Amino acid sequence: MGRSNQTPKGGLYRPDIVRAVLSGHSVLGIAFAAVIYLVCLTGALCVFQQDFTLWEQPGLPRVASVSDAAVVHAVAQVAPKVGNETLYVAFPDADMPRLRLTMDNGREEHNWIADAQGHIAGEVATPWTEFLTTLHIQLHLPRSWGGFIVGLTGVALLSSLISGILSHPRVLRDAFHLRLGGSRRLQEADWHNRLGVWALPFHTLVSLTGALLGLSTIIVGALAMLLYRGDTEKVYAMLLPPKPPVDARAAPLPDIGAMLATAHARAPQANPHMMIITHAGRRDASVSLSEERPGLLAAQDSFVFDADGRIMQEKHPGGLTLGEQILGSLGTLHFGWFGGVAVRIAYGLLGIALCVVTASGIHVWLARRRDKGRAAPHWERVWASILWGQPAILALTAVVGVAAPEMVEHVATWLWLGLTIASVTATAVLARLTDAGIRNMLRRTTGGLLVVTVLVYLTRHGVSADGVALNIALTVLGMVLAWPRGKGRLSAPAVEAVEPMAHSTMG
Amino acid sequence: MLLATGVAVGWLLRTSWRDRQNERPALVVGGWLVLVAGTLGAAWAMGVMPGIAAALALAPLGLLGVVAQGAIRREARQPRDRAALAPEPLEGTSRAWRGWIKGLLAGPLGMTAAMGIAFCYAVWMPGALQTRLLIAALLVPALWGLAMTWTLADQRLLRSTAVLTGTSLLGFGLAFLKGMS
Numbered sequence: 001m002g003r004s005n006q007t008p009k010g011g012l013y014r015p016d017i018v019r020a021v022l023s024g025h026s027v028l029g030i031a032f033a034a035v036i037y038l039v040c041l042t043g044a045l046c047v048f049q050q051d052f053t054l055w056e057q058p059g060l061p062r063v064a065s066v067s068d069a070a071v072v073h074a075v076a077q078v079a080p081k082v083g084n085e086t087l088y089v090a091f092p093d094a095d096m097p098r099l100r101l102t103m104d105n106g107r108e109e110h111n112w113i114a115d116a117q118g119h120i121a122g123e124v125a126t127p128w129t130e131f132l133t134t135l136h137i138q139l140h141l142p143r144s145w146g147g148f149i150v151g152l153t154g155v156a157l158l159s160s161l162i163s164g165i166l167s168h169p170r171v172l173r174d175a176f177h178l179r180l181g182g183s184r185r186l187q188e189a190d191w192h193n194r195l196g197v198w199a200l201p202f203h204t205l206v207s208l209t210g211a212l213l214g215l216s217t218i219i220v221g222a223l224a225m226l227l228y229r230g231d232t233e234k235v236y237a238m239l240l241p242p243k244p245p246v247d248a249r250a251a252p253l254p255d256i257g258a259m260l261a262t263a264h265a266r267a268p269q270a271n272p273h274m275m276i277i278t279h280a281g282r283r284d285a286s287v288s289l290s291e292e293r294p295g296l297l298a299a300q301d302s303f304v305f306d307a308d309g310r311i312m313q314e315k316h317p318g319g320l321t322l323g324e325q326i327l328g329s330l331g332t333l334h335f336g337w338f339g340g341v342a343v344r345i346a347y348g349l350l351g352i353a354l355c356v357v358t359a360s361g362i363h364v365w366l367a368r369r370r371d372k373g374r375a376a377p378h379w380e381r382v383w384a385s386i387l388w389g390q391p392a393i394l395a396l397t398a399v400v401g402v403a404a405p406e407m408v409e410h411v412a413t414w415l416w417l418g419l420t421i422a423s424v425t426a427t428a429v430l431a432r433l434t435d436a437g438i439r440n441m442l443r444r445t446t447g448g449l450l451v452v453t454v455l456v457y458l459t460r461h462g463v464s465a466d467g468v469a470l471n472i473a474l475t476v477l478g479m480v481l482a483w484p485r486g487k488g489r490l491s492a493p494a495v496e497a498v499e500p501m502a503h504s505t506m507g
Numbered sequence: 508m509l510l511a512t513g514v515a516v517g518w519l520l521r522t523s524w525r526d527r528q529n530e531r532p533a534l535v536v537g538g539w540l541v542l543v544a545g546t547l548g549a550a551w552a553m554g555v556m557p558g559i560a561a562a563l564a565l566a567p568l569g570l571l572g573v574v575a576q577g578a579i580r581r582e583a584r585q586p587r588d589r590a591a592l593a594p595e596p597l598e599g600t601s602r603a604w605r606g607w608i609k610g611l612l613a614g615p616l617g618m619t620a621a622m623g624i625a626f627c628y629a630v631w632m633p634g635a636l637q638t639r640l641l642i643a644a645l646l647v648p649a650l651w652g653l654a655m656t657w658t659l660a661d662q663r664l665l666r667s668t669a670v671l672t673g674t675s676l677l678g679f680g681l682a683f684l685k686g687m688s
Binding site for chain 2: 017019020021022023024025026027028151152154155156158159161162163166172173175176177178179180181182183194195198199201202205207208211212215216219222223226227235238239294295296297321322323324326327329333336338339342343346347349350353
């Protein structure tokens with residue numbers, strides 16, 4: 001008999017260990033499934049944040065590159081509105097061909113767009129994209145709490161990946177098995193395991209980086225409590241560029257043009273990526289400029305100038321520590337913003353795969369309960385309402401975002417929260433609904449809403465180069481989802497006619 | 508190219524692992540070598556880190572394409588008891604208080620223990636300050652995840668409590684003793 005027929009019996013794959021780990025995997029998956037699913041779904045969409053930004057507000061000037069003079073001109077125009085606050089200047093690149101200037105002091109936020117000559121062309125208003133991003137990053141809770149919950153979700157996902165592998169004794173033997181149509185439990189387990197195992201490096205990467213991004217506040221806080229009597233500034237100071245001594249007296253805007261020229265001269269291969277002008281209009285102003293070059297994950301050339309244009313800190317790729325490289329790459333790696341549209345599509349698809357892994361895990365658990373005579377129809381309905389209710393609700397917020405962008409900023413969060421609570425509550429109490437019926441209805445609703453989104457968009461904006469690709473993608477996806485199909489198979493009569501799963505790794 | 512690499516890897520490995528009668532090490536080694544070669548090619552074309560990261564994202568899609576291509580359609584069958592063939596989770600007479608304690612162990616105490624080890628690393632290990640801090644920060648979710656896996660699987664609550672409490676006290680204590688430098 002060949003090697004692949006043998007099931008390992010010793011070591012970590014001893015039956016008692018496998019069953020114990022599987023038990024933990026099951027408990028963790030059930031406890032966190034809904035929030036893991038939500039974070040993964042919104043994460044898969046946030047991969048396309050730049051595309052959504054262009055799509056949501058089309059027609060603003062596209063800029064392939066800008067001259068230093070244009071940047072200086074743009075900064076000078078917004079400087080009076082910025083006052084002593086911090087101004088962010090994001091330079092255009094292939095993925096986001098817009099020159100953006102942002103002022104956010106916590107009380108008010110402005111995002112301006114400038115054309116190739118540096119003339120301010122308007123303010124950016126992409127409230128739906130911001131709603132989506134905030135939902136992914138902090139679930140619309142206060143930053144520290146929301147970030148912590150999302151970070152904890154990342155840890156739970158990481159732990160589920162570990163326990164999933166440890167509770168799968170036949171990981172190699174089953175590596176290419178995808179058995180559809182026979183047993184519901186076997187089919188769902190095959191989806192769960194194949195999508196979980198073959199994309200494991202990706203799942204591990206996004207859950208680890210996501211957990212760290214979410215937990216960063218509490219990690220820094222704990223380290224500060226331990227070593228610096230709670231002074232988090234001292235921890236951040238170890239990672240952030242130096243600051244000039246405090247001097248709040250008024251001063252003219254720093255000479256941005258000279259700083260850009262200095263940067264070009266000292267790093268001619270690099271292109272400006274982001275400029276942060278801190279305390280603009282004060283004597284202790286500083287200008288931090290990060291630059292990127294091809295072949296690197298993140299911007300690794302950086303300069304920090306004081307108000308007089310003196311270089312306070314200068315770094316280039318060869319001189320960065322591993323820690324600085326990791327810090328610069330975390331967000332890029334997490335969201336897939338490094339390899340153009342091909343990598344974004346791959347990240348989006350694998351993000352959806354992670355949603356399927358989560359959903360199929362719950363389906364296996366529900367099917368196993370039915371097989372054992374302990375069916376939980378209310379949980380089947382609730383899960384169905386989350387599984388397809390969230391895409392439907394997000395699609396509805398997109399319709400509102402396109403139809404009434406000035407309104408969506410105020411209503412999107414409450415619309416999402418209200419409809420989520422309402423749908424979960426309704427499906428939990430309305431026993432005459434079947435989970436298959438709920439899934440079918442919500443799937444088709446999602447598809448219909450996506451098509452409506454595109455129709456409203458075209459009515460409002462017409463055909464715009466900024467929106468063509470996404471509109472085509474949304475239309476195709478919407479039509480596929482709305483297309484009528486056979487009834488789902490987890491409804492009570494159907495599930496009784498299928499056999500129990502043989503090789504599940506999910507309890 | 509990376510998608511094609513994934514397809515090639517998938518085809519070689521599937522051909523090898525489907526053969527239940529014979530060992531086919533050449534195909535297995537060939538499959539993994541194709542993956543390494545594809546990753547190196549991407550690293551050469553895109554830069555080292557972007558290439559590796561792109562390979563992690565794109566090659567699995569090709570592999571999953573092979574899995575989907577080999578999907579088997581079956582007829583729905585009547586249920587029969589095959590549960591003995593599958594690993595099943597432990598189902599003891601679990602009590603609510605054990606669940607709460609496991610939750611506390613896997614949650615707050617697991618996090619504290621992970622932070623203890625991570626801060627110890629940041630304080631005591633050699634290397635650049637930023638590197639120690641970032642590796643320590645990455646260790647927190649990784650170790651917390653491991654602690655979660657272990658405590659949820661371990662039926663001996665006292666053992667988990669003792670190990671996690673001891674690790675937390677030791678880790679934070681040692682980190683506090685030396686301080687950051």
